[in-house]
Amino acid sequence: MIPGARRVSRSVNISGVRELDVVVIGAGQAGLSAAYHLRRVGLEPDNDFVVLDHAPRPGGAWQFRWPSLTYGKVHGMHALPGMELTGADPDRPSSEVIGAYFAAYEDRFGLRVHRPVEVSAVREGSGGRLLVETSEGTYAARALINATGTWDRPFWPRYPGQETFRGRQLHTANYPGPEEFAGQRVLVVGGGASGTQHLMEIAEHAADTFWVTRSEPVFREGPFTEEWGRAAVAMVEERVRNGLPPKSVVSVTGLPLNDAVRRARERGVLDRLPMFDRITPTGVAWDDGRTVETDVILWATGFRPAVDHLAPLKLREPGGGIRAEDTRAVRDGRVHLVGYGPSASTIGANRAGRAAVRSVMRLLKETGADGGASAVVSVPAPVPGV
DSSP: OOOOOSSSSSOTTTSSOOOEEEEOOOOOOHHHHHHHHHHHHHHTTTTEEEEEOOOSSSSGGGGGSSOOOOOGGGGGOOTTTOOOOSSSTTTTHHHHHHHHHHHHHHTTTTHHHBBBEEEEEEEEEEETTTEEETEEEEEEEEEEEEEEOSSTTTTOOOHHHHHOOEEEEEEGGGGGOOOGGGTEEEEEEESSHHHHHHHHHHHHHTTTTEEESSSSEEOOOOOOOOOHHHHHHHHHHHHHHTOOOOOOOOHHHHHEHHHHHHHHHTTTTTOOEOOOOOOETTEEEEESOOEEEEEEEEEEEOOOOOOOGGGGGGOBTTTSBBOTTTTTTTEEEEEEOOOSGGOSSHHHHHHHHHHHHHHHHHHHHHHHHHHHHHHHHHOOOOOOOE
């Protein structure tokens, strides 16, 4: 479609497939950023593009965060484009603060997010279109912006004896908050930001805590500078360009050494043990004879990109990842990945949304304005709130 133009109508073909220019999958930070920029170039929601989200309400993955993660504890939340988040209560749960912010954002810019909608598969269609199969029907799109993040794919490592453990095992994805572990012995696995936050919270309630990581955690003094951030993003981006599964930006930046972390280290809460070799019915064990008895194993072991619905397109490289240049999948230039790899941070997601829309608009211009789906008239399409 021509930027600044507005479509008069959209077609539904004889098989009931709805045709439009762009489908955005996911309404977290990256998906909303992409939708905002689609509006800015003149495309209309539900007419030229649609945003699909499987979550029950606005907020992206933030809506599922544990209640003790208050907004004041959130590290590096960056505002969505065109609307700042101001006046938030730092003691209010981040799920509520950011959920309300995302809801207001969707309303202000008229993004008309469809939810809850499950996307089961994206396949090759006819006429150069992609078929997006969903719980509300099938869309035929000329371009896809995939912004599904990672929250739906928690990574659970597997160790010998895991099925014999008689205690409780859970993941960050279903962490309920620290009070539930009162009086228990809790072992936290994982050296990232979530693992340290869980550990420091739980230590205030549990009978005892243990911390296990695969490698020695790196704590960094000083502020997280822009140069430092760029270097970290570049390292993650290099993996994506090489078709390897992306690592999180945090995995290459290290952990911030703030006052809370210093106090926890002084108390011995962050005394780290190396990774165990096996799990026993009552805890974990190492081959050198050491054992730890525990009631709970909390796996703070991160997440993987939720891209299984893209499998029919065969985008993966031999290294296991999807190779991308900027946001565009190398194996299929109609597919853009935002919130993936280097754009998984909130500021990176904003930039990726803008970059993806620029690339998508070039594609639409190259392949024709409407593909025979509808008429186009040169009428400015203002964005509400802009």
